[in-house]
Amino acid sequence: MSYKIVMDSCGELPESYKKDGHFERVPLTLDIDGHLIVDDETFDQADFLKRVAASPNCPKSSCPSPHRYMEAYTCDADHVYAVTLSAELSGSYNSAELGKKLYEEEYGEKKIHIFNSRSASIGETLIALKIEACEKAGMSFEDVIAAVDAYIADQHTYFVLESLEALRKNGRLSNLKAFVANALNIKPVMGATPQGTICQKDQARGMNRALKRMADYVAEEIKNPAEKIVAISHCNCPERAQFVKEEIAKRISVKDFLILDTAGVSSLYASDGGIIVVA
Structure with missing residues:
Protein backbone atom coordinates (compact mmCIF):
# COMPACT_ATOMS: atom_id res chain seq x y z
CA MET A 1 0.00 0.00 0.00
CA SER A 2 1.60 3.28 -1.05
CA TYR A 3 1.34 6.58 0.79
CA LYS A 4 2.33 10.22 0.44
CA ILE A 5 2.80 12.89 3.10
CA VAL A 6 2.26 16.50 2.05
CA MET A 7 3.49 19.16 4.46
CA ASP A 8 3.31 22.92 4.15
CA SER A 9 6.68 24.64 4.19
CA CYS A 10 6.43 25.83 7.78
CA GLY A 11 7.52 22.29 8.62
CA GLU A 12 11.19 21.44 8.18
CA LEU A 13 12.41 18.15 6.71
CA PRO A 14 15.67 16.42 7.58
CA GLU A 15 18.04 16.25 4.59
CA SER A 16 17.59 12.50 4.23
CA TYR A 17 13.86 12.97 3.68
CA LYS A 18 14.06 15.71 1.04
CA LYS A 19 14.68 13.20 -1.75
CA ASP A 20 12.19 10.65 -0.38
CA GLY A 21 9.26 10.40 -2.79
CA HIS A 22 6.85 9.78 0.08
CA PHE A 23 7.25 13.41 1.18
CA GLU A 24 6.42 16.71 -0.50
CA ARG A 25 6.59 20.21 0.97
CA VAL A 26 4.09 22.70 -0.45
CA PRO A 27 5.63 26.17 -0.21
CA LEU A 28 4.21 29.29 1.35
CA THR A 29 5.37 32.64 -0.07
CA LEU A 30 7.16 35.33 1.91
CA ASP A 31 6.93 39.04 1.09
CA ILE A 32 9.48 41.62 2.23
CA ASP A 33 8.65 45.08 0.87
CA GLY A 34 7.28 43.57 -2.33
CA HIS A 35 10.21 41.16 -2.77
CA LEU A 36 8.64 37.70 -3.01
CA ILE A 37 10.45 34.62 -1.73
CA VAL A 38 9.14 31.11 -2.33
CA ASP A 39 9.73 28.96 0.74
CA ASP A 40 11.13 25.94 -1.05
CA GLU A 41 14.60 24.39 -1.48
CA THR A 42 15.84 27.71 -2.93
CA PHE A 43 15.20 29.56 0.37
CA ASP A 44 18.33 31.40 1.50
CA GLN A 45 18.02 32.03 5.23
CA ALA A 46 21.05 34.34 5.45
CA ASP A 47 19.74 36.56 2.64
CA PHE A 48 16.25 36.53 4.15
CA LEU A 49 17.46 37.59 7.61
CA LYS A 50 19.59 40.32 6.04
CA ARG A 51 16.57 41.69 4.17
CA VAL A 52 14.44 41.55 7.32
CA ALA A 53 17.06 43.42 9.33
CA ALA A 54 17.29 46.13 6.66
CA SER A 55 13.52 46.63 6.32
CA PRO A 56 11.42 48.93 8.53
CA ASN A 57 8.43 46.70 7.79
CA CYS A 58 7.52 43.24 8.98
CA PRO A 59 7.61 40.49 6.34
CA LYS A 60 4.37 38.71 5.57
CA SER A 61 3.53 35.20 4.49
CA SER A 62 0.80 33.80 2.24
CA CYS A 63 -0.36 30.20 2.30
CA PRO A 64 -0.33 27.81 -0.66
CA SER A 65 -3.35 27.91 -2.96
CA PRO A 66 -5.94 25.12 -2.92
CA HIS A 67 -4.87 24.31 -6.48
CA ARG A 68 -1.27 23.80 -5.34
CA TYR A 69 -2.46 21.35 -2.71
CA MET A 70 -4.58 19.57 -5.32
CA GLU A 71 -1.45 19.14 -7.45
CA ALA A 72 0.33 17.56 -4.49
CA TYR A 73 -2.55 15.13 -3.97
CA THR A 74 -2.45 14.12 -7.63
CA CYS A 75 -0.20 11.06 -7.41
CA ASP A 76 -0.23 7.28 -7.49
CA ALA A 77 -0.32 6.89 -3.71
CA ASP A 78 -3.35 5.11 -2.24
CA HIS A 79 -3.20 7.10 1.00
CA VAL A 80 -2.44 10.83 1.04
CA TYR A 81 -1.95 12.80 4.24
CA ALA A 82 -1.41 16.55 4.57
CA VAL A 83 0.06 18.27 7.63
CA THR A 84 -0.42 22.02 7.99
CA LEU A 85 0.34 24.90 10.27
CA SER A 86 -2.14 25.38 13.09
CA ALA A 87 -5.48 26.42 11.59
CA GLU A 88 -5.61 29.12 14.29
CA LEU A 89 -2.48 30.77 12.88
CA SER A 90 -2.73 30.31 9.10
CA GLY A 91 -5.12 29.69 6.22
CA SER A 92 -2.98 26.74 5.10
CA TYR A 93 -5.29 24.14 6.68
CA ASN A 94 -8.39 25.55 4.97
CA SER A 95 -6.48 25.74 1.69
CA ALA A 96 -5.48 22.08 2.03
CA GLU A 97 -9.11 21.11 2.69
CA LEU A 98 -10.28 23.09 -0.37
CA GLY A 99 -7.55 21.38 -2.39
CA LYS A 100 -9.04 18.01 -1.39
CA LYS A 101 -12.47 19.14 -2.64
CA LEU A 102 -10.96 20.31 -5.92
CA TYR A 103 -9.22 16.96 -6.33
CA GLU A 104 -12.42 15.02 -5.69
CA GLU A 105 -14.40 17.19 -8.12
CA GLU A 106 -11.75 16.57 -10.78
CA TYR A 107 -10.78 12.94 -10.19
CA GLY A 108 -13.31 11.40 -7.80
CA GLU A 109 -12.90 9.89 -4.33
CA LYS A 110 -9.47 9.23 -2.84
CA LYS A 111 -8.21 8.55 0.66
CA ILE A 112 -6.92 12.03 1.56
CA HIS A 113 -6.78 13.34 5.13
CA ILE A 114 -5.62 16.75 6.32
CA PHE A 115 -4.13 17.05 9.82
CA ASN A 116 -4.30 20.38 11.61
CA SER A 117 -0.97 20.22 13.45
CA ARG A 118 -2.12 22.73 16.11
CA SER A 119 1.58 23.52 16.05
CA ALA A 120 4.13 24.81 13.55
CA SER A 121 7.69 24.30 12.35
CA ILE A 122 9.24 21.16 13.76
CA GLY A 123 5.91 20.14 15.29
CA GLU A 124 4.69 19.46 11.75
CA THR A 125 7.86 17.46 11.11
CA LEU A 126 7.24 15.14 14.06
CA ILE A 127 3.66 14.57 12.91
CA ALA A 128 4.87 13.68 9.41
CA LEU A 129 7.37 11.21 10.88
CA LYS A 130 4.60 9.69 13.02
CA ILE A 131 2.48 9.17 9.89
CA GLU A 132 5.45 7.49 8.21
CA ALA A 133 5.97 5.17 11.19
CA CYS A 134 2.28 4.19 11.21
CA GLU A 135 2.29 3.48 7.47
CA LYS A 136 5.48 1.43 7.73
CA ALA A 137 3.83 -0.58 10.51
CA GLY A 138 1.11 -1.55 8.02
CA MET A 139 -1.74 0.28 9.74
CA SER A 140 -4.96 0.98 7.85
CA PHE A 141 -5.76 4.51 6.65
CA GLU A 142 -8.36 4.93 9.40
CA ASP A 143 -6.03 3.59 12.10
CA VAL A 144 -3.23 5.92 10.98
CA ILE A 145 -5.60 8.90 11.32
CA ALA A 146 -6.70 7.82 14.82
CA ALA A 147 -3.11 7.22 15.98
CA VAL A 148 -1.85 10.54 14.59
CA ASP A 149 -4.79 12.48 16.03
CA ALA A 150 -3.92 11.04 19.45
CA TYR A 151 -0.27 11.96 18.90
CA ILE A 152 -1.21 15.57 18.02
CA ALA A 153 -3.42 15.83 21.12
CA ASP A 154 -0.46 14.75 23.26
CA GLN A 155 2.10 17.00 21.58
CA HIS A 156 3.58 20.06 23.31
Whole structure:
Protein backbone atom coordinates (compact mmCIF):
# COMPACT_ATOMS: atom_id res chain seq x y z
CA MET A 1 0.00 0.00 0.00
CA SER A 2 1.60 3.28 -1.05
CA TYR A 3 1.34 6.58 0.79
CA LYS A 4 2.33 10.22 0.44
CA ILE A 5 2.80 12.89 3.10
CA VAL A 6 2.26 16.50 2.05
CA MET A 7 3.49 19.16 4.46
CA ASP A 8 3.31 22.92 4.15
CA SER A 9 6.68 24.64 4.19
CA CYS A 10 6.43 25.83 7.78
CA GLY A 11 7.52 22.29 8.62
CA GLU A 12 11.19 21.44 8.18
CA LEU A 13 12.41 18.15 6.71
CA PRO A 14 15.67 16.42 7.58
CA GLU A 15 18.04 16.25 4.59
CA SER A 16 17.59 12.50 4.23
CA TYR A 17 13.86 12.97 3.68
CA LYS A 18 14.06 15.71 1.04
CA LYS A 19 14.68 13.20 -1.75
CA ASP A 20 12.19 10.65 -0.38
CA GLY A 21 9.26 10.40 -2.79
CA HIS A 22 6.85 9.78 0.08
CA PHE A 23 7.25 13.41 1.18
CA GLU A 24 6.42 16.71 -0.50
CA ARG A 25 6.59 20.21 0.97
CA VAL A 26 4.09 22.70 -0.45
CA PRO A 27 5.63 26.17 -0.21
CA LEU A 28 4.21 29.29 1.35
CA THR A 29 5.37 32.64 -0.07
CA LEU A 30 7.16 35.33 1.91
CA ASP A 31 6.93 39.04 1.09
CA ILE A 32 9.48 41.62 2.23
CA ASP A 33 8.65 45.08 0.87
CA GLY A 34 7.28 43.57 -2.33
CA HIS A 35 10.21 41.16 -2.77
CA LEU A 36 8.64 37.70 -3.01
CA ILE A 37 10.45 34.62 -1.73
CA VAL A 38 9.14 31.11 -2.33
CA ASP A 39 9.73 28.96 0.74
CA ASP A 40 11.13 25.94 -1.05
CA GLU A 41 14.60 24.39 -1.48
CA THR A 42 15.84 27.71 -2.93
CA PHE A 43 15.20 29.56 0.37
CA ASP A 44 18.33 31.40 1.50
CA GLN A 45 18.02 32.03 5.23
CA ALA A 46 21.05 34.34 5.45
CA ASP A 47 19.74 36.56 2.64
CA PHE A 48 16.25 36.53 4.15
CA LEU A 49 17.46 37.59 7.61
CA LYS A 50 19.59 40.32 6.04
CA ARG A 51 16.57 41.69 4.17
CA VAL A 52 14.44 41.55 7.32
CA ALA A 53 17.06 43.42 9.33
CA ALA A 54 17.29 46.13 6.66
CA SER A 55 13.52 46.63 6.32
CA PRO A 56 11.42 48.93 8.53
CA ASN A 57 8.43 46.70 7.79
CA CYS A 58 7.52 43.24 8.98
CA PRO A 59 7.61 40.49 6.34
CA LYS A 60 4.37 38.71 5.57
CA SER A 61 3.53 35.20 4.49
CA SER A 62 0.80 33.80 2.24
CA CYS A 63 -0.36 30.20 2.30
CA PRO A 64 -0.33 27.81 -0.66
CA SER A 65 -3.35 27.91 -2.96
CA PRO A 66 -5.94 25.12 -2.92
CA HIS A 67 -4.87 24.31 -6.48
CA ARG A 68 -1.27 23.80 -5.34
CA TYR A 69 -2.46 21.35 -2.71
CA MET A 70 -4.58 19.57 -5.32
CA GLU A 71 -1.45 19.14 -7.45
CA ALA A 72 0.33 17.56 -4.49
CA TYR A 73 -2.55 15.13 -3.97
CA THR A 74 -2.45 14.12 -7.63
CA CYS A 75 -0.20 11.06 -7.41
CA ASP A 76 -0.23 7.28 -7.49
CA ALA A 77 -0.32 6.89 -3.71
CA ASP A 78 -3.35 5.11 -2.24
CA HIS A 79 -3.20 7.10 1.00
CA VAL A 80 -2.44 10.83 1.04
CA TYR A 81 -1.95 12.80 4.24
CA ALA A 82 -1.41 16.55 4.57
CA VAL A 83 0.06 18.27 7.63
CA THR A 84 -0.42 22.02 7.99
CA LEU A 85 0.34 24.90 10.27
CA SER A 86 -2.14 25.38 13.09
CA ALA A 87 -5.48 26.42 11.59
CA GLU A 88 -5.61 29.12 14.29
CA LEU A 89 -2.48 30.77 12.88
CA SER A 90 -2.73 30.31 9.10
CA GLY A 91 -5.12 29.69 6.22
CA SER A 92 -2.98 26.74 5.10
CA TYR A 93 -5.29 24.14 6.68
CA ASN A 94 -8.39 25.55 4.97
CA SER A 95 -6.48 25.74 1.69
CA ALA A 96 -5.48 22.08 2.03
CA GLU A 97 -9.11 21.11 2.69
CA LEU A 98 -10.28 23.09 -0.37
CA GLY A 99 -7.55 21.38 -2.39
CA LYS A 100 -9.04 18.01 -1.39
CA LYS A 101 -12.47 19.14 -2.64
CA LEU A 102 -10.96 20.31 -5.92
CA TYR A 103 -9.22 16.96 -6.33
CA GLU A 104 -12.42 15.02 -5.69
CA GLU A 105 -14.40 17.19 -8.12
CA GLU A 106 -11.75 16.57 -10.78
CA TYR A 107 -10.78 12.94 -10.19
CA GLY A 108 -13.31 11.40 -7.80
CA GLU A 109 -12.90 9.89 -4.33
CA LYS A 110 -9.47 9.23 -2.84
CA LYS A 111 -8.21 8.55 0.66
CA ILE A 112 -6.92 12.03 1.56
CA HIS A 113 -6.78 13.34 5.13
CA ILE A 114 -5.62 16.75 6.32
CA PHE A 115 -4.13 17.05 9.82
CA ASN A 116 -4.30 20.38 11.61
CA SER A 117 -0.97 20.22 13.45
CA ARG A 118 -2.12 22.73 16.11
CA SER A 119 1.58 23.52 16.05
CA ALA A 120 4.13 24.81 13.55
CA SER A 121 7.69 24.30 12.35
CA ILE A 122 9.24 21.16 13.76
CA GLY A 123 5.91 20.14 15.29
CA GLU A 124 4.69 19.46 11.75
CA THR A 125 7.86 17.46 11.11
CA LEU A 126 7.24 15.14 14.06
CA ILE A 127 3.66 14.57 12.91
CA ALA A 128 4.87 13.68 9.41
CA LEU A 129 7.37 11.21 10.88
CA LYS A 130 4.60 9.69 13.02
CA ILE A 131 2.48 9.17 9.89
CA GLU A 132 5.45 7.49 8.21
CA ALA A 133 5.97 5.17 11.19
CA CYS A 134 2.28 4.19 11.21
CA GLU A 135 2.29 3.48 7.47
CA LYS A 136 5.48 1.43 7.73
CA ALA A 137 3.83 -0.58 10.51
CA GLY A 138 1.11 -1.55 8.02
CA MET A 139 -1.74 0.28 9.74
CA SER A 140 -4.96 0.98 7.85
CA PHE A 141 -5.76 4.51 6.65
CA GLU A 142 -8.36 4.93 9.40
CA ASP A 143 -6.03 3.59 12.10
CA VAL A 144 -3.23 5.92 10.98
CA ILE A 145 -5.60 8.90 11.32
CA ALA A 146 -6.70 7.82 14.82
CA ALA A 147 -3.11 7.22 15.98
CA VAL A 148 -1.85 10.54 14.59
CA ASP A 149 -4.79 12.48 16.03
CA ALA A 150 -3.92 11.04 19.45
CA TYR A 151 -0.27 11.96 18.90
CA ILE A 152 -1.21 15.57 18.02
CA ALA A 153 -3.42 15.83 21.12
CA ASP A 154 -0.46 14.75 23.26
CA GLN A 155 2.10 17.00 21.58
CA HIS A 156 3.58 20.06 23.31
CA THR A 157 5.10 23.10 21.58
CA TYR A 158 7.34 25.70 23.25
CA PHE A 159 9.42 28.60 22.00
CA VAL A 160 11.64 31.43 23.13
CA LEU A 161 12.37 34.26 20.71
CA GLU A 162 14.70 37.23 20.68
CA SER A 163 11.76 39.34 19.54
CA LEU A 164 8.00 38.89 19.32
CA GLU A 165 7.62 41.71 16.80
CA ALA A 166 7.02 39.51 13.74
CA LEU A 167 4.31 37.58 15.56
CA ARG A 168 2.75 40.75 16.96
CA LYS A 169 2.76 42.70 13.70
CA ASN A 170 1.25 39.79 11.81
CA GLY A 171 -1.59 39.46 14.29
CA ARG A 172 -0.50 36.12 15.76
CA LEU A 173 -0.45 37.48 19.33
CA SER A 174 -3.89 39.10 19.29
CA ASN A 175 -5.01 37.24 22.42
CA LEU A 176 -1.98 38.19 24.49
CA LYS A 177 -1.35 41.34 26.43
CA ALA A 178 1.22 43.55 24.76
CA PHE A 179 4.64 42.52 25.95
CA VAL A 180 6.83 45.55 26.65
CA ALA A 181 9.91 44.46 28.48
CA ASN A 182 12.78 44.89 26.04
CA ALA A 183 14.53 47.41 28.26
CA LEU A 184 14.64 44.84 31.08
CA ASN A 185 15.79 42.03 28.76
CA ILE A 186 12.77 39.98 29.78
CA LYS A 187 12.24 36.97 27.53
CA PRO A 188 8.82 35.32 27.53
CA VAL A 189 8.59 31.54 27.43
CA MET A 190 5.81 30.83 24.94
CA GLY A 191 3.78 27.77 24.11
CA ALA A 192 0.83 26.46 22.12
CA THR A 193 -2.59 25.81 23.61
CA PRO A 194 -4.39 22.50 22.83
CA GLN A 195 -6.38 24.47 20.24
CA GLY A 196 -3.23 25.66 18.49
CA THR A 197 -3.18 29.28 19.59
CA ILE A 198 -0.15 30.96 21.19
CA CYS A 199 0.08 31.47 24.94
CA GLN A 200 2.67 32.85 27.33
CA LYS A 201 3.75 30.26 29.87
CA ASP A 202 6.42 32.14 31.80
CA GLN A 203 9.18 34.72 31.51
CA ALA A 204 12.75 35.17 32.62
CA ARG A 205 15.43 37.83 32.53
CA GLY A 206 17.95 36.98 29.83
CA MET A 207 17.89 34.39 27.07
CA ASN A 208 19.72 31.58 28.90
CA ARG A 209 17.40 31.74 31.90
CA ALA A 210 14.38 31.69 29.58
CA LEU A 211 15.77 28.66 27.74
CA LYS A 212 16.31 26.86 31.05
CA ARG A 213 12.73 27.65 32.08
CA MET A 214 11.56 26.23 28.75
CA ALA A 215 13.57 23.06 29.46
CA ASP A 216 11.82 22.87 32.85
CA TYR A 217 8.42 22.94 31.14
CA VAL A 218 9.47 20.25 28.68
CA ALA A 219 10.62 18.03 31.54
CA GLU A 220 7.48 18.67 33.60
CA GLU A 221 4.86 18.32 30.88
CA ILE A 222 6.08 15.59 28.52
CA LYS A 223 4.52 12.23 29.32
CA ASN A 224 6.54 9.04 28.78
CA PRO A 225 9.69 10.93 27.71
CA ALA A 226 11.64 7.72 27.06
CA GLU A 227 9.28 7.09 24.11
CA LYS A 228 9.46 10.62 22.72
CA ILE A 229 11.59 12.34 20.11
CA VAL A 230 12.29 15.91 21.22
CA ALA A 231 12.62 18.14 18.18
CA ILE A 232 14.38 21.50 18.26
CA SER A 233 14.36 24.02 15.44
CA HIS A 234 16.49 27.13 15.57
CA CYS A 235 16.80 30.26 13.47
CA ASN A 236 20.49 30.76 12.80
CA CYS A 237 21.67 29.76 16.28
CA PRO A 238 22.94 26.14 16.38
CA GLU A 239 24.85 26.69 19.63
CA ARG A 240 21.65 27.82 21.35
CA ALA A 241 19.84 24.73 20.06
CA GLN A 242 22.63 22.54 21.45
CA PHE A 243 22.35 24.35 24.81
CA VAL A 244 18.62 23.61 24.94
CA LYS A 245 19.23 19.96 24.05
CA GLU A 246 21.75 19.64 26.88
CA GLU A 247 19.42 21.37 29.37
CA ILE A 248 16.56 19.02 28.50
CA ALA A 249 18.89 15.98 28.66
CA LYS A 250 19.92 17.02 32.19
CA ARG A 251 16.30 16.81 33.28
CA ILE A 252 14.84 13.79 31.44
CA SER A 253 15.92 10.85 29.28
CA VAL A 254 14.23 10.87 25.88
CA LYS A 255 14.19 8.48 22.93
CA ASP A 256 16.08 10.87 20.65
CA PHE A 257 16.68 14.49 19.67
CA LEU A 258 16.17 16.02 16.24
CA ILE A 259 17.72 19.44 15.57
CA LEU A 260 16.98 21.38 12.37
CA ASP A 261 17.44 24.93 11.14
CA THR A 262 14.20 26.81 10.48
CA ALA A 263 12.88 27.02 6.94
CA GLY A 264 11.38 30.22 5.53
CA VAL A 265 8.07 30.67 7.33
CA SER A 266 9.52 29.53 10.64
CA SER A 267 12.45 31.92 10.14
CA LEU A 268 9.95 34.75 9.60
CA TYR A 269 8.14 34.16 12.87
CA ALA A 270 10.99 32.83 15.02
CA SER A 271 13.26 35.67 13.83
CA ASP A 272 17.03 35.59 14.13
CA GLY A 273 18.00 33.66 17.27
CA GLY A 274 14.64 32.03 17.97
CA ILE A 275 14.29 28.50 19.36
CA ILE A 276 11.30 26.15 19.02
CA VAL A 277 10.94 22.86 20.92
CA VAL A 278 8.26 20.24 20.28
CA ALA A 279 7.80 16.84 21.89
